[in-house]
Amino acid sequence: MKIHIIHTLISAMVFWGVYGPAAALSAEDDQYFLDRINEIRTAPYNYAIEHLECTPDFLKAKGIKPDTTFARYTLDERLTAMAEDESQLMAGEEITVSEAPPYYRLTASTGGVVSFFNFMSRETAFKIVINYLFKKELDNESFDHILSKDYSSAGIAISAGKVGSGNAWFVAICLRSSELVSQIQMLNLINQVRADPEKISEYTNPRREDYENDPIITELIDGEYKPLFFDASLSEYARAYSSYLLNGTYQEPLSETQTAMERVAHCGYGYEGDAVQESYVQIPSVPGESSPPVDSLFVSLIYNELIAWPTGYVVFLKGSQDVGFSMSFQEDESYNISALSFVVGKKAPNASTDENADINNEQTVRIYGVLFSDIDGKGLYAPGYELIKQTVKVYDDEMQEQEIQSAVTDNAGHFFMELPANQQYYFKATIGGVPVSWEGNDGNHLITTDQFVKLTHTPTPDVP
Numbered sequence: 001m002k003i004h005i006i007h008t009l010i011s012a013m014v015f016w017g018v019y020g021p022a023a024a025l026s027a028e029d030d031q032y033f034l035d036r037i038n039e040i041r042t043a044p045y046n047y048a049i050e051h052l053e054c055t056p057d058f059l060k061a062k063g064i065k066p067d068t069t070f071a072r073y074t075l076d077e078r079l080t081a082m083a084e085d086e087s088q089l090m091a092g093e094e095i096t097v098s099e100a101p102p103y104y105r106l107t108a109s110t111g112g113v114v115s116f117f118n119f120m121s122r123e124t125a126f127k128i129v130i131n132y133l134f135k136k137e138l139d140n141e142s143f144d145h146i147l148s149k150d151y152s153s154a155g156i157a158i159s160a161g162k163v164g165s166g167n168a169w170f171v172a173i174c175l176r177s178s179e180l181v182s183q184i185q186m187l188n189l190i191n192q193v194r195a196d197p198e199k200i201s202e203y204t205n206p207r208r209e210d211y212e213n214d215p216i217i218t219e220l221i222d223g224e225y226k227p228l229f230f231d232a233s234l235s236e237y238a239r240a241y242s243s244y245l246l247n248g249t250y251q252e253p254l255s256e257t258q259t260a261m262e263r264v265a266h267c268g269y270g271y272e273g274d275a276v277q278e279s280y281v282q283i284p285s286v287p288g289e290s291s292p293p294v295d296s297l298f299v300s301l302i303y304n305e306l307i308a309w310p311t312g313y314v315v316f317l318k319g320s321q322d323v324g325f326s327m328s329f330q331e332d333e334s335y336n337i338s339a340l341s342f343v344v345g346k347k348a349p350n351a352s353t354d355e356n357a358d359i360n361n362e363q364t365v366r367i368y369g370v371l372f373s374d375i376d377g378k379g380l381y382a383p384g385y386e387l388i389k390q391t392v393k394v395y396d397d398e399m400q401e402q403e404i405q406s407a408v409t410d411n412a413g414h415f416f417m418e419l420p421a422n423q424q425y426y427f428k429a430t431i432g433g434v435p436v437s438w439e440g441n442d443g444n445h446l447i448t449t450d451q452f453v454k455l456t457h458t459p460t461p462d463v464p
Helices: 027-042 044-051 056-061 077-090 122-140 181-195 197-204 208-213 215-222 232-247 260-265 294-308 354-359
Strands: 107-116 153-163 166-176 275-285 322-331 336-346 364-373 391-396 403-408 414-420 423-431 434-437 451-457
Touching: 027 044, 027 122, 027 153, 044 056, 044 122, 077 107, 077 153, 077 166, 107 122, 122 153, 122 166, 181 197, 181 294, 181 322, 181 364, 181 414, 181 451, 197 215, 197 294, 232 260, 232 275, 232 322, 232 336, 260 275, 260 336, 275 294, 294 336, 364 391, 364 423, 391 414, 403 414, 414 423, 423 451, 434 451
Parallel strands: 364 451
Antiparallel strands: 107 166, 153 166, 275 336, 322 336, 364 414, 391 403, 391 423, 423 434
């Protein structure tokens, strides 16, 4: 994880005026420092004018208006432990850091070093660091940490040490998203089948003649399903909905008398859509065994949707655009249950069809992408195959030299972009020096609506 280092030198009397390397932050300290970040997130316009002397015109040009607000970060103990390791490493402490596998969709680390020759409290040093990071984000128009919409929780640690002959505070801030890797892996599988419904055969294994004789399979294959995009508000409500289904009651302020849309509005900052639909799938498993892996749950979901057809839960639900869901596991003396709670949302279309391309040039499309290693040669994404922290670039398809945009894959191999509609695009990543590109829809790279883009890397076999 990348650390941004800030060196701020304040010269005066030379004496050691900090609390010592071993001083750890208390829970009250953690909350105090997090509140300073949330002060920016809840009122970035006012904070920037008061503390960074930014002008209203400068902020509005960056997309920050007087009423702009971001959801508050929450404290996370695991992130705090990671931040402690980060700050102590920055301070030169000899510690052993265990590299845990990525558990959340996105994780990040940032922070800085403030060196000085006179007394400086860690509160002052922390303010210097976050003001620097905030101003840097405004200047670069890239809201990666302080104003990020991708992260939901944070951990903060500050260690004391020295830089040369001076004293220093080493500030580390660790962030994570609310979405789990397993949730995005499930969405990768769902969108892969929605993009190419014939791939259902890879999970149900019907004989070829079954396609011709089974009207359900035929209708599914002939359907058109645009990709679903993960929505944090819908996901937050999906967790509350799952709790309600398991416990028989909603936690306040939610209630059964509200509509699903009204309940969603209470979670996060609400869902800006026209409608939402709830669905719930229970999948029994063998007593004493742990929750099934994501791909097994996906196969069970496919069979549940075939049984319930023409009612679609999520995989074969037409017209939907956004989704939030919760995968929970309940253990009982006699049985185990894996519960999948989905909340699917629908908005007005954000892109045109081919016929209306000329009059909708200002519209945009969303790209749901996945980059993975095709280890078994089937050309299908599967959990564990994803390639993480890789850069995917998109080019004008005619030029193929002019880079339009880029994105970095998350811990589930997923990436997201927004692009002008009704243009031809070429997607490319480079893995181990080997270019990997999107073949598109039978070579047609014209994108008119939200699009699923799959980039498949074929690993080079080891030669003995």
